[in-house]
Amino acid sequence: MKTTSVLELLKGEKLLQEVTIKGWVRTFRANRFIALNDGSTINNIQCVVDFENTDETTLKRITTGAAICLKGVLAESQGKGQKVEVQVSSIEILGDSDPETYPIQPKKHSFEFLRDNAHLRTRTNTFSAVMRLRSSLSFAIHQYFNQNGFYYMHTPIITGSDAEGAGEMFQVTGLDVKNPPLTEDGNVDYSQDFFGKETNLTVSGQLEAETFAMSLGKVYTFGPTFRAENSNTSRHLSEFWMIEPEVAFMDLDGNMDLAEDFLKSVLGYVLENNADDLAFLEQRLIQEDKSKPQNERNEMTLTEKLRFVVDNNFKRVSYTEAIDILKNCKPNKKKKFNYLIEEWGADLQSEHERFLVEKHFKCPVILFDYPANIKAFYMRLNEDGKTVRAMDILFPGIGEMVGGSQREERLDILKQKMAALDIDEKELWWYTDLRKYGTAVHSGFGLGFERLVMFATGMSNIRDVIPYPRTPQNASF
Amino acid sequence: MKTTSVLELLKGEKLLQEVTIKGWVRTFRANRFIALNDGSTINNIQCVVDFENTDETTLKRITTGAAICLKGVLAESQGKGQKVEVQVSSIEILGDSDPETYPIQPKKHSFEFLRDNAHLRTRTNTFSAVMRLRSSLSFAIHQYFNQNGFYYMHTPIITGSDAEGAGEMFQVTGLDVKNPPLTEDGNVDYSQDFFGKETNLTVSGQLEAETFAMSLGKVYTFGPTFRAENSNTSRHLSEFWMIEPEVAFMDLDGNMDLAEDFLKSVLGYVLENNADDLAFLEQRLIQEDKSKPQNERNEMTLTEKLRFVVDNNFKRVSYTEAIDILKNCKPNKKKKFNYLIEEWGADLQSEHERFLVEKHFKCPVILFDYPANIKAFYMRLNEDGKTVRAMDILFPGIGEMVGGSQREERLDILKQKMAALDIDEKELWWYTDLRKYGTAVHSGFGLGFERLVMFATGMSNIRDVIPYPRTPQNASF
Numbered sequence: 004m005k006t007t008s009v010l011e012l013l014k015g016e017k018l019l020q021e022v023t024i025k026g027w028v029r030t031f032r033a034n035r036f037i038a039l040n041d042g043s044t045i046n047n048i049q050c051v052v053d054f055e056n057t058d059e060t061t062l063k064r065i066t067t068g069a070a071i072c073l074k075g076v077l078a079e080s081q082g083k084g085q086k087v088e089v090q091v092s093s094i095e096i097l098g099d100s101d102p103e104t105y106p107i108q109p110k111k112h113s114f115e116f117l118r119d120n121a122h123l124r125t126r127t128n129t130f131s132a133v134m135r136l137r138s139s140l141s142f143a144i145h146q147y148f149n150q151n152g153f154y155y156m157h158t159p160i161i162t163g164s165d166a167e168g169a170g171e172m173f174q175v176t177g178l179d180v181k182n183p184p185l186t187e188d189g190n191v192d193y194s195q196d197f198f199g200k201e202t203n204l205t206v207s208g209q210l211e212a213e214t215f216a217m218s219l220g221k222v223y224t225f226g227p228t229f230r231a232e233n234s235n236t237s238r239h240l241s242e243f244w245m246i247e248p249e250v251a252f253m254d255l256d257g258n259m260d261l262a263e264d265f266l267k268s269v270l271g272y273v274l275e276n277n278a279d280d281l282a283f284l285e286q287r288l289i290q291e292d293k294s295k296p297q298n299e300r301n302e303m304t305l306t307e308k309l310r311f312v313v314d315n316n317f318k319r320v321s322y323t324e325a326i327d328i329l330k331n332c333k334p335n336k337k338k339k340f341n342y343l344i345e346e347w348g349a350d351l352q353s354e355h356e357r358f359l360v361e362k363h364f365k366c367p368v369i370l371f372d373y374p375a376n377i378k379a380f381y382m383r384l385n386e387d388g389k390t391v392r393a394m395d396i397l398f399p400g401i402g403e404m405v406g407g408s409q410r411e412e413r414l415d416i417l418k419q420k421m422a423a424l425d426i427d428e429k430e431l432w433w434y435t436d437l438r439k440y441g442t443a444v445h446s447g448f449g450l451g452f453e454r455l456v457m458f459a460t461g462m463s464n465i466r467d468v469i470p471y472p473r474t475p476q477n478a479s480f
Numbered sequence: 481m482k483t484t485s486v487l488e489l490l491k492g493e494k495l496l497q498e499v500t501i502k503g504w505v506r507t508f509r510a511n512r513f514i515a516l517n518d519g520s521t522i523n524n525i526q527c528v529v530d531f532e533n534t535d536e537t538t539l540k541r542i543t544t545g546a547a548i549c550l551k552g553v554l555a556e557s558q559g560k561g562q563k564v565e566v567q568v569s570s571i572e573i574l575g576d577s578d579p580e581t582y583p584i585q586p587k588k589h590s591f592e593f594l595r596d597n598a599h600l601r602t603r604t605n606t607f608s609a610v611m612r613l614r615s616s617l618s619f620a621i622h623q624y625f626n627q628n629g630f631y632y633m634h635t636p637i638i639t640g641s642d643a644e645g646a647g648e649m650f651q652v653t654g655l656d657v658k659n660p661p662l663t664e665d666g667n668v669d670y671s672q673d674f675f676g677k678e679t680n681l682t683v684s685g686q687l688e689a690e691t692f693a694m695s696l697g698k699v700y701t702f703g704p705t706f707r708a709e710n711s712n713t714s715r716h717l718s719e720f721w722m723i724e725p726e727v728a729f730m731d732l733d734g735n736m737d738l739a740e741d742f743l744k745s746v747l748g749y750v751l752e753n754n755a756d757d758l759a760f761l762e763q764r765l766i767q768e769d770k771s772k773p774q775n776e777r778n779e780m781t782l783t784e785k786l787r788f789v790v791d792n793n794f795k796r797v798s799y800t801e802a803i804d805i806l807k808n809c810k811p812n813k814k815k816k817f818n819y820l821i822e823e824w825g826a827d828l829q830s831e832h833e834r835f836l837v838e839k840h841f842k843c844p845v846i847l848f849d850y851p852a853n854i855k856a857f858y859m860r861l862n863e864d865g866k867t868v869r870a871m872d873i874l875f876p877g878i879g880e881m882v883g884g885s886q887r888e889e890r891l892d893i894l895k896q897k898m899a900a901l902d903i904d905e906k907e908l909w910w911y912t913d914l915r916k917y918g919t920a921v922h923s924g925f926g927l928g929f930e931r932l933v934m935f936a937t938g939m940s941n942i943r944d945v946i947p948y949p950r951t952p953q954n955a956s957f
Contacts, residue, residue, distance in 0.1 A: 006729060008629065008697070025729040027695070027918045042697035042728070043629060070918040072729075097729075098889070098919030105917050122910035123917070125695035134696060138631035145622045152485065152520060154615035159948040160637065160704045161650075161681075161719055163955035173638075173674070175650050175681065176657060177708050181668050183657050191658050197650070197708060197718070198955035204637075204652065211599075211948060211957060218504070218602035219611060220485070220519035226704065227637045231654050231674060241674070242638055251519070252483060252502040252574075412575070433599035433957055440582050440600070441504045441547040442575030471636045471688060478640035478675035480688060480910055 004074070010043035015087050017077045024048065024089065025072045025097070027126065030109050031065045037091075039073065042125075045132050045279050049080060049088040061094055067109050068100030068126065114467055121471055121480055129287060132280035133460045133468055136273055140452075140459060143272035144225060144246055147265055153221040153248060158208025160227065163200050164430050171231040172203035173241075204229035209247050209447065210381075210434050213410060216249040216445055217437050223248040225452070233475050237464040240453060242473040249447035255383075255392040255409040258446040259369050262396055262405050263317045266367075271313050273459055274306070281305060288461045301400070302361070305461045308399060315366040317396065320359070322373045323347065328363060329355050350377050351395075353402035360397045368397045380420045382408040394448070401458050407448025414438035481551070487520035492564050494554045501525065501566065502549045502574070504603065507586050508542045514568075516550070519602075522609050522756050526557060526565040538571055544586050545577030545603065591944055598948055598957055606764060609757035610937045610945055613750055617929075617936060620749035621702060621723055624742055630698040630725060635685030637704065640677050641907050648708040649680035650718075681706035686724050686924065687858075687911050690887060693726040693922055694914050700725040702929070710952050714941040717930060719950040726924035732860075732869040732886040735923040736846050739873055739882050740794045743844075748790050750936055751783070758782060765938045778877070779838070782938045785876060792843035794873065797836070799850045800824065805840060806832050825851050828872075830879035837874045845874045857897045859885040871925070878935050884925025891915035 004023045012022065026041030026048075034054045038047035050073050054062060065071065072095040080088040102108075106120050107127060117124040124130040148155065161175050177197030178184070184192040193201040208224040215222040224247045231241065248261065273281065285305040292300040303311060320328075329335055329344040329351075342352045351370075359368050373393040375384060382391035392409035411417045417438055421428055428435060456468040466472040471480045481500045489499060503518030503525075511531045515524035527550050531539060542548065549572040557565040579585075583597045584604060594601040601607040625632065638652050654674030655661070661669040670678040685701040692699040701724045708718065725738065750758065762782040769777040780788060797805075806812055806821040806828075819829045828847075836845050848871040852861060859868035869886035888894045894915055898905055905912060933945040943949040948957045 010629070025920070026697075042631075042695055068918045070920040097921070098915075098917070100917040107917075122691040122913060123695070125692055131696060134633070134692070135631055138633070141632045141634075142622055142626045145619055149619045152487070154519075154612055155618045156611070156615070156947055157618075157704070157721055159719065159950060159955070159957070161706075161950050161955055164957075173652050173654060174657065175652055177650060178657065180651065180653065180655065180657055180660050197710075197952060198950070199953040200955065202955050214599040214957075215602055215611070215947065218519050218600070219608060220503075227634070229638075233674075242636065244634055436599060438575075440575070440577040440584075441545045443502070443547040444574070470633055470692065473636060473638050473675070475674060476676040478636070478638055478677065478679050480636070480641075480691075 008043040009039065009041045009046065009048045012048050012077060012089070013044065013046055013087065015077075018079065018087065020077055021074065022077050022089065023072065023074050024050070025070070028065055028067055028069045028071060028100070030067060034062055037065060037071075037073075039071070040131075042131060045128055045135070045283050049082070049085050050075065050091050051088055052091050052094065057094060061096060064096045064099055065094070066100050066102045066105070068105045068107060069096060070098035070100075071096055114464065118466055118472070125470075128283055130467070132283050133456070133462060134470065135280050136277050136284075136460050137456050137468060139273050139277050140269055140456060141225075143269040143276075146272075147268045148223045148248065151221070153223050153250075154215070154219050156208075156212060156215050156219075156222045156224050158205065158211040158224045158226060158247075160205055161198070161202050162205045163198060163202050164210075170206050172206060173229050173231045175202045175204060204231075206230060207245065207247065207449065209249065209449065210431070212247050212249040212447065213437060213445065214433065216251045216447070217441065217443070220252075221248070221250045235475050237466070240465055240469065240472055240474060243465075243469070244452040246450045246452055247447060249445065251445045252443055253409075253446045254444050255371060255394060255446055258407050258409065258448060259317070259319060259371070259394060262394075262407060262448050263367075263369070266396070266404070267313050269455070270309050270459060274309055274313065281309075284460050284462075301461075303399065308461075309459065311399060312367055317367040317369050318364045319369045319371065320364075322370050322390070325351070325355075325359060325368075325370050328359065332358065332363065334358060348374050348377070356395075356397040356402040357399065360399050360402075367399075370395050370397065378408070380424050380426060381410050381417070383411045384416055384420075392446075396448075398458060401454060404454055404458065405448050405450050407446065409444065409446040412438060412442045412444055414442065485520040486516065486518045486523065486525045489525050489554060489566070490521065490523055490562075490564065492554075495556065495564065497554055498551065499554050499566065500549065500551050501527070502547070505542055505544055505546045505548060505577070507544060511539055514542060514548075514550075516548070517608075519608060522605055522612070522760050526559070526562050527552065527568050528565055529568050529571065534571060538573060541573045541576055542571070543577050543579045543582070545582045545584060546573060547575035547577075548573055591941065595943055595949070602947075605760055607944070609760050610933070610939060611947065612757050613754050613761075613937050614933045614945060616750050616754050617746055617933060618702075620746040620753075623749075624745045625700045625725065628698070630700050631692070631696050633685075633689060633692050633696075633699045633701050635682065635688040635701045635703060635724075637682055638675070638679050639682045640675060640679050641687075647683050649683060650706050650708045652679045652681060683707060684722065684724065684926065686726065686926065687908070689724055689726040689924065690914060690922065691910065693728045693924070694918065694920070697729075698725070698727045712952050714943070717942055717946065717949055717951060720942075720946070721929035723927045723929055724924060726922065728922045729920055730886075730923045731921050732848060732871060732923055735884050735886065735925060736794070736796060736848070736871060739871075739884060739925050740844075740846070743873070743881070744790050746932070747786050747936060751786055751790065758786075761937050761939075778938075780876065785938075786936065788876060789844055794844040794846050795841045796846045796848065797841075799847050799867070802828070802832075802836060802845075802847050805836065809835065809840065811835060825854070827854050833872075833874040833879040834876065837876050844876075847872050847874065855885070857901050857903060858887050858894070860888045861893055861897075869923075873925075875935060878931060881931055881935065882925050882927050884923065886921065886923040889915060889919045889921055891919065 029038040037050040075089040075091040371394040396405035506515040514527040552566040552568040850870040873882035875881040
């Protein structure tokens with residue numbers, strides 16, 4: 004007989020029917036009640052065992068983590084806590100789980116312990132909810148772009164160019180590192196490497212995405228990117244996924260419209276489609292807050308935070324205006340900020356971004372027109388000669404969620420900026436070609452996917468929102 | 481005024497309305513007719529210029545590749561070849577394109593030339609069609625899995641394990657390759673590398689996907705994978721994208737059902753959603769065939785090939801049965817095969833696979849139960865002790881499209897096979913853990929995405945179905 008998923012069973016449509024279920028035991032109590040989960044939902048189905056007519060050996064093998072197959076009838080539940088339950092008529096043990104050694108016991112484990120057992124951590128409620136939400140957000144992203152006329156583009160992972168300068172890069176090589184071939188002057192001879200030159204892991208697909216935008220119009224990337232920075236924090240990964248839309252004929256205002264609509268849409272999607280997972284994670288945070296001092300507790304519940312983004316218009320404020328607000332705000336005057344804002348040109352820290360969002364404007368904020376010298380070479384210079392058409396979108400709790408810009412489409416100005424920053428024009432000949440042949444206004448933004456997953460799940464360590472995190476000293480599994 | 485896309489204009493719903501269009505000039509003939517494209521569709525919109533009232537300087541700047549903005553009225557076309565056209569009232573040149581130097585002239589370019597200009601090749605019909613189809617297939621894949629209860633999982637790209645043995649790996653390092661730190665015995669000291677050990681680029685996400693399947697039930701990966709093999713062929717890339725579903729409680733029969741349904745669904749999606757791109761590529765192939773000798777021409781048109789998959793039941797044949805057929809078939813007896821099939825145990829080549837599909841069964845074929853010694857360690861051993869529950873799906877023209885298997889879920893047998901192949905159990909402790917705690921039957925398959933794009937577009941070189949191909953000696957752009 005065909006297996007029915009727990010998700011399907013809990014809908015209750017198969018009431019009074021014979022069903023077959025396969026899943027893993029979460030708990031087994033009173034020799035009678037199995038809470039069974041198969042990953043299709045965070046919820047378990049209660050399965051009631053007729054223990055008087057079940058042999059002792061089988062009962063003993065119904066332990067936490069064991070894989071079992073049950074047959075029985077779906078019935079209205081007499082107990083509290085669930086509408087339906089399965090009255091079990093037969094039990095087959097598929098795979099045992101030794102309760103003496105099984106790491107995932109039915110108790111609270113620390114996230115550190117679960118990171119060491121990341122191959123099993125999705126067997127817990129928290130991590131299964133996080134990974135289902137991650138999956139849902141991914142789908143929402145693809146669906147959003149598909150419905151809005153964007154084409155998905157796979158930008159290269161291995162890159163021969165290190166011109167973008169977004170961060171430290173990992174080297175990729177086919178050479179024997181112990182005995183690399185050398186040139187006459189004693190340097191590594193990369194002409195003998197696999198690709199005939201030195202290669203690295205990409206830090207961004209933006210420049211390549213621009214090439215496709217200038218032909219296909221509206222494109223986006225969604226792929227892995229890398230940073231070889233030795234940052235051991237709860238906000239950095241060496242390998243993470245990034246989303247980068249790029250649109251021809253769109254200016255910075257259009258870029259803001261796109262980003263706001265995009266963020267509202269994908270977060271709205273999970274509010275609608277992942278209610279059970281969100282409810283669980285929301286309760287988890289409420290419980291966690293109880294053990295924290297008052298001033299460290301969340302001011303909004305998880306759902307409230309998501310609603311804060313979905314229901315509010317994003318406030319658009321120039322960098323210059325923001326600096327004025329920050330210079331004159333209480334925490335700056337009373338020296339409560341770790342980094343005091345003293346003058347125009349300062350780079351904003353997370354504490355400033357959060358102040359603007361959470362205290363001052365009380366809505367998501369888009370800052371724009373940043374000082375040119377704190378932003379990347381490809382951003383379009385304003386007429387004032389000192390600011391660029393950049394934007395950052397700021398969210399509560401997390402600070403910067405999106406960074407984007409209108410791109411410099413004027414060949415002469417782009418070349419000047421590249422020269423000033425010592426970026427080799429020969430390496431980016433194909434990038435400058437876009438300004439030579441049919442150049443046009445175009446814009447795009449980048450969104451670190453794990454940041455978004457953290458925001459949507461309330462998880463506070465980025466290692467806990469990706470299946471197998473890569474960080475300094477750690478490439479396990 | 482808001483810009484309208486060419487796709488939207490060609491629907492004709494804005495007839496007699498004022499419109500603004502932005503795009504790139506494909507051709508400009510008789511000083512009058514601009515064929516404009518904005519990437520939203522393969523089709524151009526014809527824009528009719530009132531050349532008598534347009535200044536000469538502007539007319540001269542309407543060259544192939546130039547970006548322009550037009551305003552005008554959408555009207556029924558008086559000419560042949562299009563239903564609607566734009567009667568232009570104003571022209572603005574956004575970005576010039578010097579006809580003397582612009583590489584993409586309105587003529588036929590060789591694919592080799594276009595690979596050298598890959599940053600501009602999506603400005604041609606062929607490559608824009610290919611990349612739109614690639615995007616559509618990607619979306620169809622995500623949608624299929626989403627609608628069927630699968631969770632999307634991002635498996636790690638950088639891996640500390642080289643145990644799977646699917647192919648040669650690229651090394652990833654943060655060390656100074658010129659002066660790497662050495663251990664006392666003169667080897668490279670990888671404990672000082674970024675991750676504290678030697679790391680590589682992944683060749684497959686399957687093993688990690690199994691960990692999620694054994695908790696979330698139904699999962700899939702869709703991400704980049706790598707091979708450091710020095711294969712300079714039209715069928716190999718050093719970096720390519722792979723799809724790998726993995727399902728708990730599913731046996732090989734279920735795996736075949738899933739793969740067949742999946743392939744029919746995603747190819748059906750593009751037949752329905754990419755008719756214009758497919759029609760263009762189909763004509764391209766028909767033209768190309770005309771210059772080929774009769775025996776090298778395609779027996780089916782592109783659409784017929786897609787229909788061949790979507791409309792036929794896949795024939796399921798055991799490896800043993802297939803060997804019997806091949807041993808006794810004409811091309812084998814007449815020694816027409818490059819590799820003659822002499823006995824059970826032979827690895828099948830593309831010529832054999834294509835014979836089975838195209839000549840013998842005349843439908844897609846699923847071969848199953850392969851000899852254990854030509855397949856990977858994780859495949860489930862049959863009771864006969866010499867075959868494993870593996871399957872390959874064979875397509876016309878291309879041979880193997882999918883490779884999959886039921887996984888060995890029995891700890892003792894898995895360990896025996898690992899030992900026999902010298903695979904370090906300590907490295908894969910987390911993989912064997914899945915068999916220790918709640919093991920269950922499970923299965924999955926792998927599909928090289930570029931293979932699928934080649935099949936769906938009729939392109940014969942894999943370098944032409946990915947934005948920026950990485951191959952030996954080439955990591956350009």
